[in-house]
Amino acid sequence: MNMATDNKVQIEVSNDHTTTENNTTQKRVVYDTKNLNLWYSENHALKDINLEMKENEVTAIIGPSGCGKSTYIKTLNRMVELVPGVSTTGSIAYKGNNILDKSMNVEDLRTRVGMVFQKPNPFPKSIYENVAYGPKIHGIKKKALLDDIVEKSLRGAAIWDEVKDRLNENAYGLSGGQQQRVCIARCLAIEPDVILMDEPTSALDPISTLKIEELIKELKQNYTIIIVTHNMQQAARISDRTVFMLNGEVVEFSETDQLFSNPKDKRTEDYITGRFG
Amino acid sequence: MATNSESKFNSAVNVSELIAENKKKKSINNYMEKLVPAILFLLASITVLTTIGILYTLISQAVHFFMEVPILDFFTGTELKPLSQNPEFGILPLLNGTIFSSLIAILVAGPIGIMSAIYLSEYASDKVRRILKPLLEVLAGIPTIVYGFFAFTFVTPLIRSIWPQVEATNILSPGIVMGVMIIPMIASLSEDAMTSVPNGIREGSLAMGTTKLETTIKVVIPAAFSGIMASFVLAISRAIGETMIVTIASGSSKNFTFDLTQSMQTMTAYIVEVSGGEAPAGSTLYYSLYAVALTLFAFTLIMNLLAKYISRKFREEY
Amino acid sequence: MENLEALHENNKMNARVRKNSIWKSIFFLSTLFGLVVLVILIARVLFQGASWIDLDFITGRLSTNADRAGIMGAILGTVWVMLVVIPVTLIIGVGTAIYLELYSKKGTIRSFIETNISNLAGVPSIVYGLLGLTVFVRLMDFGNVVLAGGLTLALLVLPILIVSAQEALRAVPGHLSEASYGMGATKWQTIRRIILPAAIPSILTGSILSLSRAIGETAPLTVLGIPALLIPFPNGLFDTFTALPMQIYYWTIDASLVAEYANLAAATIIVLLLILFILNSVAIIIRNKYQQRY
Numbered sequence: 001m002n003m004a005t006d007n008k009v010q011i012e013v014s015n016d017h018t019t020t021e022n023n024t025t026q027k028r029v030v031y032d033t034k035n036l037n038l039w040y041s042e043n044h045a046l047k048d049i050n051l052e053m054k055e056n057e058v059t060a061i062i063g064p065s066g067c068g069k070s071t072y073i074k075t076l077n078r079m080v081e082l083v084p085g086v087s088t089t090g091s092i093a094y095k096g097n098n099i100l101d102k103s104m105n106v107e108d109l110r111t112r113v114g115m116v117f118q119k120p121n122p123f124p125k126s127i128y129e130n131v132a133y134g135p136k137i138h139g140i141k142k143k144a145l146l147d148d149i150v151e152k153s154l155r156g157a158a159i160w161d162e163v164k165d166r167l168n169e170n171a172y173g174l175s176g177g178q179q180q181r182v183c184i185a186r187c188l189a190i191e192p193d194v195i196l197m198d199e200p201t202s203a204l205d206p207i208s209t210l211k212i213e214e215l216i217k218e219l220k221q222n223y224t225i226i227i228v229t230h231n232m233q234q235a236a237r238i239s240d241r242t243v244f245m246l247n248g249e250v251v252e253f254s255e256t257d258q259l260f261s262n263p264k265d266k267r268t269e270d271y272i273t274g275r276f277g
Numbered sequence: 278m279a280t281n282s283e284s285k286f287n288s289a290v291n292v293s294e295l296i297a298e299n300k301k302k303k304s305i306n307n308y309m310e311k312l313v314p315a316i317l318f319l320l321a322s323i324t325v326l327t328t329i330g331i332l333y334t335l336i337s338q339a340v341h342f343f344m345e346v347p348i349l350d351f352f353t354g355t356e357l358k359p360l361s362q363n364p365e366f367g368i369l370p371l372l373n374g375t376i377f378s379s380l381i382a383i384l385v386a387g388p389i390g391i392m393s394a395i396y397l398s399e400y401a402s403d404k405v406r407r408i409l410k411p412l413l414e415v416l417a418g419i420p421t422i423v424y425g426f427f428a429f430t431f432v433t434p435l436i437r438s439i440w441p442q443v444e445a446t447n448i449l450s451p452g453i454v455m456g457v458m459i460i461p462m463i464a465s466l467s468e469d470a471m472t473s474v475p476n477g478i479r480e481g482s483l484a485m486g487t488t489k490l491e492t493t494i495k496v497v498i499p500a501a502f503s504g505i506m507a508s509f510v511l512a513i514s515r516a517i518g519e520t521m522i523v524t525i526a527s528g529s530s531k532n533f534t535f536d537l538t539q540s541m542q543t544m545t546a547y548i549v550e551v552s553g554g555e556a557p558a559g560s561t562l563y564y565s566l567y568a569v570a571l572t573l574f575a576f577t578l579i580m581n582l583l584a585k586y587i588s589r590k591f592r593e594e595y
Numbered sequence: 596m597e598n599l600e601a602l603h604e605n606n607k608m609n610a611r612v613r614k615n616s617i618w619k620s621i622f623f624l625s626t627l628f629g630l631v632v633l634v635i636l637i638a639r640v641l642f643q644g645a646s647w648i649d650l651d652f653i654t655g656r657l658s659t660n661a662d663r664a665g666i667m668g669a670i671l672g673t674v675w676v677m678l679v680v681i682p683v684t685l686i687i688g689v690g691t692a693i694y695l696e697l698y699s700k701k702g703t704i705r706s707f708i709e710t711n712i713s714n715l716a717g718v719p720s721i722v723y724g725l726l727g728l729t730v731f732v733r734l735m736d737f738g739n740v741v742l743a744g745g746l747t748l749a750l751l752v753l754p755i756l757i758v759s760a761q762e763a764l765r766a767v768p769g770h771l772s773e774a775s776y777g778m779g780a781t782k783w784q785t786i787r788r789i790i791l792p793a794a795i796p797s798i799l800t801g802s803i804l805s806l807s808r809a810i811g812e813t814a815p816l817t818v819l820g821i822p823a824l825l826i827p828f829p830n831g832l833f834d835t836f837t838a839l840p841m842q843i844y845y846w847t848i849d850a851s852l853v854a855e856y857a858n859l860a861a862a863t864i865i866v867l868l869l870i871l872f873i874l875n876s877v878a879i880i881i882r883n884k885y886q887q888r889y
């Protein structure tokens with residue numbers, strides 16, 4: 001199965017960065033997290049997080065259940081605010097702007113930063129309407145343009161061939177893996193810069209998981225991807241850099257190869273060798 | 278903020294730029310986000326206005342009544358002669374009719390409702406329960422006017438054929454029919470209370486060799502007691518406020534009597550009679566409507582609050 | 596000796612088991628009691644009224660002559676009143692439910708409004724009649740017209756609709772709205788495009804059930820002074836009207852004057868129950884068809 005040929009999207013090379021002083025091989029920092037702390041009421045869930053995430057890279061976040069992975073990734077698009085009683089200190093700069101600042105418009109942020117969830121969560125609508133949802137709520141109404149966007153997004157998510165004849169069917173008729181790729185297509189439709197993924201394959205079978213992993217490798221050429229995963233092999237397979245978290249703290253953050261082959265911290269080593277939890 | 282300008286697709290149109298453009302227009306979305314909660318709040322406050330409207334209507338008009346009829350005379354008077362030359366406005370005959378009809382209803386619905394609840398919660402199989410419960414609910418969905426018709430044209434003649442002293446309009450027949458109407462209420466609320474008794478309690482008793490009957494009576498019912506009480510209180514409140522059955526089948530006699538073969542008027546039936554007749558607005562008769570309605574309202578409100586209080590205590594038990 | 600004692604024990608046990616099964620039958624018969632009355636009631640009404648139902652009865656005008664009386668006026672009155680009740684309860688009821696479930700913070704205002712709604716649900720319907728009489732008929736001076744009747748019944752069933760709409764909204768899973776917020780949708784966009792459409796089948800079911808409650812209500816209408824014998828058909832919100840339950844009421848109490856009126860009442864009851872039966876079936880069909888797919 002060759003996902004790359006299925007996926008007929010032509011990729012434009014993105015080299016027109018305005019910051020020309022930067023060495024072209026040096027990637028821009030997309031997210032710069034400084035001294036981030038987060039509390040769910042009394043529960044101190046994130047402790048003094050410092051991380052830099054770079055453009056067009058896949059950053060994986062691993063760690064045992066309950067260590068704060070989902071909390072952190074949901075802070076990056078401020079979805080964590082939907083939980084009442086959340087408070088934060090510190091800052092997260094997204095392309096230079098502190099997103100934790102009250103003046104930040106969360107709708108704008110979330111338009112630039114897409115999210116794919118653990119359990120596939122398509123809307124109870126047709127496949128077409130699922131993908132067209134984002135463009136529509138952001139004011140794109142022309143049918144021809146929407147058709148165009150839907151096709152491109154579904155191609156981008158490597159599912160076009162499977163669903164092109166049933167665009168008007170309810171997305172719930174698809175398999176879990178297909179639903180998740182429709183959710184990715186839905187996310188691509190508004191052309192975000194960053195895609196956040198919270199254990200996107202944990203509810204899927206191995207074959208669907210493989211397809212999505214292939215897709216993530218494709219997508220990374222155009223998007224910055226931050227992915228939480230419960231699966232260390234997956235992190236090793238698809239990510240450029242890996243964060244290991246424990247009890248709300250970042251224990252280690254380095255190149256993926258480095259982290260898995262030569263962990264600096266004893267706790268990281270214990271975790272990746274399975275001597276842990 | 279520098280938006281990145283390259284499209285992700287090889288396309289004439291750049292979607293992310295288009296979206297950024299649209300956002301600059303500060304579309305109607307921004308207004309909607311502020312306007313909608315305000316409108317919804319206004320809609321939600323209509324229910325509060327309804328309560329205020331009810332209280333204001335009843336109290337402001339009843340005040341006129343109590344300026345002409347002393348409040349003590351109203352609540353202690355056994356004579357209700359609103360249309361006579363020297364009108365008398367004692368509410369006791371109406372209270373009497375209301376209490377009688379509700380008592381008869383609860384005497385019918387109480388035992389039958391509880392026994393149904395016991396059957397549904399302790400004995401019936403899932404399959405049987407799933408058939409019987411909705412059927413029982415149908416009883417609660419029949420309009421009260423239909424029950425009124427049934428009481429007047431069927432139950433009363435039936436009673437009179439057995440017990441000829443019973444009059445054509447009497448309190449007994451509507452009381453019984455009202456009881457049938459509130460069976461589902463007692464049955465389903467009591468069943469809820471019994472079902473939520475933890476199974477462990479039941480099993481503990483059954484394991485000691487007691488029969489299901491003994492377990493139900495000695496263990497389940499005591500544990501569910503406050504829930505059952507709450508269902509009774511709610512059902513009585515419902516019976517007190519019920520109008521059409523008593524209006525049709527119990528007539529409009531305002532005698533202060535304890536004889537259930539006779540016609541008695543309830544508070545609700547009095548309101549129907551007076552408002553339906555040609556009571557001139559502004560007359561004492563007209564205002565008496567509101568004094569009676571205020572009393573009725575107070576009765577049912579107290580019963581409902583009491584039921585809530587009892588069932589809240591009941592929820593604390595587990 | 597030992598045997599005797601065992602026998603004695605056995606007898607006692609048998610007696611207890613027998614007692615259990617006797618009571619089980621009694622409990623079962625009690626459950627059937629309500630249903631038996633229901634069957635008798637329906638059989639009685641059918642027996643008395645079915646032969647009076649024909650096309651002339653359905654389409655005819657009211658008349659003091661039992662043989663010529665028809666209920667078209669009452670049917671139209673009921674339809675007109677429901678044309679007021681449906682939009683008013685849906686707009687206020689769903690709006691209130693959205694406010695309570697999705698906008699109001701858990702706290703004093705919310706619990707105040709919710710307590711208020713649950714108390715309103717326990718207010719006797721005849722009290723709503725007095726509210727309607729005082730506010731709509733007299734104060735706003737509508738008179739005893741369709742609009743006054745419709746608004747009164749709308750207020751009466753509003754608490755039922757609000758509570759069921761709240762349940763419907765609560766049942767929409769959070770991951771759907773999360774997906775929408777994640778796309779940069781605003782709160783109202785999420786509610787209007789995702790939450791509300793997902794909740795609509797259950798809201799419809801609830802609104803049909805509250806509608807059928809309104810259709811059968813009689814007491815508030817008697818207080819509003821809805822006339823007994825009305826020849827012209829209602830044709831708008833400000834026309835006087837009569838309704839099916841009112842017609843049943845007048846024919847029942849006048850049955851002592853003209854015996855056939857009881858049969859007319861029974862025939863009208865059949866029509867009313869049939870309408871309620873159809874409405875409830877539709878509600879059940881909607882509920883089953885759209886049962887939780889997500």
Ligand SMILES: Nc1ncnc2c1ncn2[C@@H]1O[C@H](COP(=O)(O)OP(=O)(O)O)[C@@H](O)[C@H]1O
Nearest residue numbers: 040043045064065066067068069070071072083
């Ligand atoms: N909605 C919430 N409300 C309160 N506490 C939460 C909530 N979500 C997560 N937490 C707490 O925050 C901590 C981190 O949880 P989470 O970020 O979900 O971990 P992970 O995704 O790594 O399994 C846990 O202690 C968890 O109990």
Ligand SMILES: [Mg+2]
Nearest residue numbers: 066069070071
């Ligand atoms: Mg998680």
